[in-house]
Amino acid sequence: MKILFPLLVVIILVGLVFMGVQEANLHLLFGIIIPYVSVTIFILGVIARVVNWSRSPVPFRIPTTCGQQKSLSWIKRDCLENPSNAVGVIGRMALEILTFRSLFRNTQTELKQGPYLVYHEEKLLWLAALAFHWSFLIVVIRHFRLFIEPIPGCLSLLCSLDGFMEIGSPVVFLSGVALLGAVSFLLLRRILSPKISYISLTADYFPLFLIIAIAASGILMRYFVKVDVIDIKAYTLGLLSLHPVIPADVSVIFYIHLFLVCVLLVYIPFSKLMHLGGIFLSPTRNMANNNRLKRHINPWNYPVKVHTYEEYEEHFREKMKQVGIPVEKE
Amino acid sequence: MYDKNKIIPGLIIFVGIVAFPFFYNLVTADYKPEPSLDTPVINKMSKKQCVRPKDFMKTEHMKVLHEWRDSVVRYGEREYGVIDGVKYEKSLQKTCMQCHSNKKDFCDRCHTYVDVKPYCWNCHIAPEGKEE
Numbered sequence: 001m002k003i004l005f006p007l008l009v010v011i012i013l014v015g016l017v018f019m020g021v022q023e024a025n026l027h028l029l030f031g032i033i034i035p036y037v038s039v040t041i042f043i044l045g046v047i048a049r050v051v052n053w054s055r056s057p058v059p060f061r062i063p064t065t066c067g068q069q070k071s072l073s074w075i076k077r078d079c080l081e082n083p084s085n086a087v088g089v090i091g092r093m094a095l096e097i098l099t100f101r102s103l104f105r106n107t108q109t110e111l112k113q114g115p116y117l118v119y120h121e122e123k124l125l126w127l128a129a130l131a132f133h134w135s136f137l138i139v140v141i142r143h144f145r146l147f148i149e150p151i152p153g154c155l156s157l158l159c160s161l162d163g164f165m166e167i168g169s170p171v172v173f174l175s176g177v178a179l180l181g182a183v184s185f186l187l188l189r190r191i192l193s194p195k196i197s198y199i200s201l202t203a204d205y206f207p208l209f210l211i212i213a214i215a216a217s218g219i220l221m222r223y224f225v226k227v228d229v230i231d232i233k234a235y236t237l238g239l240l241s242l243h244p245v246i247p248a249d250v251s252v253i254f255y256i257h258l259f260l261v262c263v264l265l266v267y268i269p270f271s272k273l274m275h276l277g278g279i280f281l282s283p284t285r286n287m288a289n290n291n292r293l294k295r296h297i298n299p300w301n302y303p304v305k306v307h308t309y310e311e312y313e314e315h316f317r318e319k320m321k322q323v324g325i326p327v328e329k330e
Numbered sequence: 331m332y333d334k335n336k337i338i339p340g341l342i343i344f345v346g347i348v349a350f351p352f353f354y355n356l357v358t359a360d361y362k363p364e365p366s367l368d369t370p371v372i373n374k375m376s377k378k379q380c381v382r383p384k385d386f387m388k389t390e391h392m393k394v395l396h397e398w399r400d401s402v403v404r405y406g407e408r409e410y411g412v413i414d415g416v417k418y419e420k421s422l423q424k425t426c427m428q429c430h431s432n433k434k435d436f437c438d439r440c441h442t443y444v445d446v447k448p449y450c451w452n453c454h455i456a457p458e459g460k461e462e
């Protein structure tokens with residue numbers, strides 16, 4: 001059920017745009033209104049989520065035990081895993097965001113015959129996640145060749161590198177193949193491993209199916225069900241320069257691809273895909289471990305009304321004198 | 331809001347990246363390239379036609395050329411067929427470029443537009459341009 005429902009939703013979404021464009025001729029809706037609306041929801045949604053997060057106070061630093069913290073001068077410290085200053089934090093964040101450092105530490109618990117409970121390193125998930133995220137990033141950047149004109153040299157270089165194997169015509173982009181391969185692995189992992197399948201929810205399967213559908217429709221469009229890319233670039237440039245024009249007769253597969261991307265954009269701010277922004281706000285990663293080096297004041301401390309001894313004595317001096325309690329000031 | 335000095339620049343960078351194509355298109359003019367058919371051979375043709383219909387060629391020409399290359403180089407099959415009494419050979423230089431002798435105004439216009447760099451010209455000699 002948890003897997004069938006999201007699969008069904010993606011199939012219905014594809015069917016929806018197929019019927020809408022092919023049968024009902026809703027080109028204006030799927031080609032112009034939905035892209036604009038979804039980009040707006042995406043930007044505003046992400047801002048709202050991040051602003052909402054930023055309302056939570058972070059009262060103290062969370063030291064993690066990944067490395068020796070700064071201590072006495074003769075104790076070797078780990079600048080990157082347990083930084084005490086901003087430079088170290090930037091290094092740790094860069095490792096986390098660019099290479100998924102904490103996922104690299106991933107361990108797996110398994111019950112072997114015997115019975116033995118075995119803990120072992122599980123690098124395959126890290127590798128697949130790295131392949132998936134990096135190829136997705138390259139695919140997104142590569143799409144900018146259809147968004148901007150003239151195309152800058154660095155973008156052109158990226159496209160050449162991506163297709164440097166020169167397989168077929170049009171050349172196969174390696175990132176597209178890597179993306180579909182990695183996302184399929186991440187899906188199969190959830191399906192085939194009973195333990196992971198047990199904890200997988202609709203919110204895990206839906207983005208996977210959606211991204212598989214996006215990648216598959218993109219690959220279909222590039223290599224198999226060909227579309228006129230010149231028309232499409234003219235259309236995207238029109239959208240982006242705010243003079244939208246519906247492309248003359250572009251195959252329905254393009255609308256399916258576009259609509260699924262719009263669904264993904266709208267889905268991001270309301271789902272776990274917000275880890276896109278959330279990773280930058282990981283409290284155990286983005287704060288220097290300087291708990292004892294600097295004074296950290298709890299942000300929700302309110303001014304406490306204090307009654308000092310001087311004030312106390314001032315108040316009760318006469319009574320204290322009467323019963324013979326020594327006072328500091330006569 | 332806590333950590334304003336980090337959250338706000340971060341959000342500005344995010345919006346900047348997402349809105350980058352919009353800003354880029356504000357300063358550049360959007361246009362659609364039109365490949366030119368103005369060559370001496372095409373101008374002389376009474377019925378302007380390619381080996382396949384225009385719409386097919388628009389999206390499939392790279393596949394056609396790829397198949398031609400494979401069948402010529404690997405199997406030595408050079409004949410494409412007869413269309414309206416004209417025999418066509420599977421050849422980029424002898425067939426395609428015979429009519430479309432204006433590589434700059436025909437091939438390159440669209441290829442540059444969508445950043446396609448076909449490796450035809452690694453082996454073939456590109457025509458110099460329009461013959462006067």
